[in-house]
Amino acid sequence: MSVEFLVVGLVVASLFVEFAGFYPGGLIVPAYVALHLDQPLRLVGTLAAALAAWGVYVLLARWFILFGRRRFVLLVLLGAAFGVAGYRLVPAVWPTAVELRTIGWVIPGLLANAFERQGVGVTLLGATTASVVTWFVVRLTLGW
Secondary structure (H helix, E strand, C coil), X not given: CCHHHHHHHHHHHHHHHHHHCCCCCCCCHHHHHHHCCCCHHHHHHHHHHHHHHHHHHHHHCCCCCCCHHHHHHHHHHHHHHHHHHHHHHHHHXXXXXXXXXXXCCCHHHHXXXXXXXXXXXXXXXXXXXXXXXXXXXXHHHHCC
């Protein structure tokens, strides 16, 4: 990963939280998503893993007390598990969709955590906006 994307993404995400009042999926999510904006299947795979992790969490929350650190760890682990499952199963079932995998192992869990905290629509709006701003800032200022 390019250091420029990481630094600019952290700054954009921090400013976004300060001015918009909600998280763009997590502080590192815009940097990673901006780095992969040219790979739409990876974005779809990441979103699918995040939604699956969030859905399983909602089911488990009916029977278990999940809040705070427990919720966060469970969502990150579920996101990683769905990411690994997609990485292993998708090529076996659909060989032409090799690119339909997640962006890292942690990003789906961070998105799922934000889905639970502030809703899917708000999180996706924030992540999309901050990621596009990050991409433009890196491309225009640094010529990357």
